Amino acid sequence: MTVWDRPEPPTRPVPLDRERIVAAAIALADEGGLEAVSLRKVAARLKAGPMRLYGYISTKEELLDLMVDEVQAEILPEERSSDWREALRNLANGTRQTALRHEWLADLLGGRPTLGPNGLAVAEATLAALDDFADIDTVMRAVETVSSYFTGAIRREIANLRAERATGLSRHEWQRASGPYLTRMLATGRFPALTKAVYDGTDVDAEASFATGLDWVLDAVAAKLTRP
Amino acid sequence: MTVWDRPEPPTRPVPLDRERIVAAAIALADEGGLEAVSLRKVAARLKAGPMRLYGYISTKEELLDLMVDEVQAEILPEERSSDWREALRNLANGTRQTALRHEWLADLLGGRPTLGPNGLAVAEATLAALDDFADIDTVMRAVETVSSYFTGAIRREIANLRAERATGLSRHEWQRASGPYLTRMLATGRFPALTKAVYDGTDVDAEASFATGLDWVLDAVAAKLTRP
DNA sequence: CACTGAAGAAATACAGTGTATCGATATGAG
DNA sequence: CTCATATCGATACACTGTATTTCTTCAGTG
Numbered sequence: 380m381t382v383w384d385r386p387e388p389p390t391r392p393v394p395l396d397r398e399r400i401v402a403a404a405i406a407l408a409d410e411g412g413l414e415a416v417s418l419r420k421v422a423a424r425l426k427a428g429p430m431r432l433y434g435y436i437s438t439k440e441e442l443l444d445l446m447v448d449e450v451q452a453e454i455l456p457e458e459r460s461s462d463w464r465e466a467l468r469n470l471a472n473g474t475r476q477t478a479l480r481h482e483w484l485a486d487l488l489g490g491r492p493t494l495g496p497n498g499l500a501v502a503e504a505t506l507a508a509l510d511d512f513a514d515i516d517t518v519m520r521a522v523e524t525v526s527s528y529f530t531g532a533i534r535r536e537i538a539n540l541r542a543e544r545a546t547g548l549s550r551h552e553w554q555r556a557s558g559p560y561l562t563r564m565l566a567t568g569r570f571p572a573l574t575k576a577v578y579d580g581t582d583v584d585a586e587a588s589f590a591t592g593l594d595w596v597l598d599a600v601a602a603k604l605t606r607p
Numbered sequence: 608m609t610v611w612d613r614p615e616p617p618t619r620p621v622p623l624d625r626e627r628i629v630a631a632a633i634a635l636a637d638e639g640g641l642e643a644v645s646l647r648k649v650a651a652r653l654k655a656g657p658m659r660l661y662g663y664i665s666t667k668e669e670l671l672d673l674m675v676d677e678v679q680a681e682i683l684p685e686e687r688s689s690d691w692r693e694a695l696r697n698l699a700n701g702t703r704q705t706a707l708r709h710e711w712l713a714d715l716l717g718g719r720p721t722l723g724p725n726g727l728a729v730a731e732a733t734l735a736a737l738d739d740f741a742d743i744d745t746v747m748r749a750v751e752t753v754s755s756y757f758t759g760a761i762r763r764e765i766a767n768l769r770a771e772r773a774t775g776l777s778r779h780e781w782q783r784a785s786g787p788y789l790t791r792m793l794a795t796g797r798f799p800a801l802t803k804a805v806y807d808g809t810d811v812d813a814e815a816s817f818a819t820g821l822d823w824v825l826d827a828v829a830a831k832l833t834r835p
Numbered sequence: 836c837a838c839t840g841a842a843g844a845a846a847t848a849c850a851g852t853g854t855a856t857c858g859a860t861a862t863g864a865g
Numbered sequence: 866c867t868c869a870t871a872t873c874g875a876t877a878c879a880c881t882g883t884a885t886t887t888c889t890t891c892a893g894t895g
Binding site: 836837838839840841842843844845846847848849850851852853854855856857858859860861862863864865 | 866867868869870871872873874875876877878879880881882883884885886887888889890891892893894895
């Protein structure tokens with residue numbers, strides 16, 4: 380029986396694990412946003428049938444949780460900073476950078492508790508930064524306040540970024556000149572303060588605005604922490 | 608030709624407008640969350656075919672935008688407060704209350720710029736609160752910082768609330784005792800600060816925690832605003 | 836080595852989604 | 866009364882997440 384007679388051995392299915400699945404899902408999301416992530420497409424990218432994924436996750440939500448946890452690894456700074464302010468700033472900036480790399484993260488940020496290993500590591504790093512302070516409850520309030528701020532700020536930033544991308548104009552340009560609807564609304568005179576803000580406000584870049592807001596919040600936290 | 612012979616006149620289609628459509632969508636979302644909102648169900652609730660909606664909106668996203676704008680009307684306080692701090696606090700609390708009434712709002716908050724009439728009115732009210740201060744750019748930074756905070760905080764609160772509801776336990780109880788996975792993770796010793804927080808932290812109620820965080824942020828803003 | 840049992844993957848199936856297209860139908864104009 | 870036009874409903878399509886059913890492949894046993 381020659382080679383030509385013998386059929387090729389049956390192609391064994393590609394081995395799978397959560398890591399590969401999550402990587403494929405993240406790749407899809409990076410390319411086309413969260414809406415591009417479907418179990419079928421993820422599976423296809425791994426040369427597998429859709430149902431195979433259900434051995435590793437039991438629902439699509441779980442896949443999203445895994446994705447979030449995966450990119451949260453990128454948030455952790457390489458080395459621990461001695462200054463608590465800098466530590467918190469690093470975590471905030473890390474989250475922002477990660478969200479800029481993976482814009483879909485903004486859609487999920489704060490959407491549900493992050494309990495995966497990396498999520499816990501981030502929580503640990505955040506709390507550890509304030510370890511020197513005695514009153515745990517104040518520390519927790521501080522952590523929540525800071526992370527509420529940057530969660531919200533990141534979401535807003537990405538939302539604006541997408542809007543700009545959609546219209547091809549910077550938000551400011553669009554508001555001032557090319558948005559017929561908004562121009563009309565402002566012209567009604569019902570929004571004087573808003574109108575002034577739109578016409579007189581400077582277009583500061585997102586990073587600077589994020590940073591100064593963060594600094595303000597950190598100032599506030601500092602004031603509360605140092606008092607026994 | 609008797610009445611019996613004559614067919615009833617054809618039932619005229621129910622008149623429709625955006626208001627009715629949005630109201631139906633909000634009702635659905637209030638009952639079953641955002642995932643319960645489908646164009647078919649919205650249309651069905653109005654005794655209309657799904658395609659009819661496309662005369663009033665051209666995409667589902669637009670419907671969501673309309674829903675957000677609609678509930679934003681609930682945010683606006685009945686009367687203008689003289690104190691800017693109180694004004695901002697009212698807006699923050701108003702947003703929180705609205706999100707508690709319409710939990711799906713948390714999923715949309717900060718997701719995209721809110722340019723509807725009510726969204727603009729909220730923006731106007733926010734900016735108007737700080738109208739006395741000269742430097743517009745500082746004012747905008749202040750507004751963004753405060754609303755980033757409460758956007759993030761509200762999202763977190765609702766996320767926790769849902770998690771509690773899903774497990775039937777308060778977050779604290781669950782973390783401490785009944786979450787086998789988390790118990791195991793904490794037992795590894797890799798998360799000392801987090802462990803301490805979980806075991807020693809007090810379970811403060813969400814409203815208080817929201818309020819104190821807000822106060823901190825307002826303190827910070829006050830410090831920056833009063834300086835010329 | 837043959838055979839059977841179990842496990843795993845694949846195919847099929849289903850109910851539901853957002854939206855495009857098209858035929859019927861009712862309304863207003865002439 | 867007729868015709869054009871706008872509007873509504875039905876149908877259709879491509880796709881979704883997931884349950885179920887069928888097929889394949891391998892391990893273990895006689």
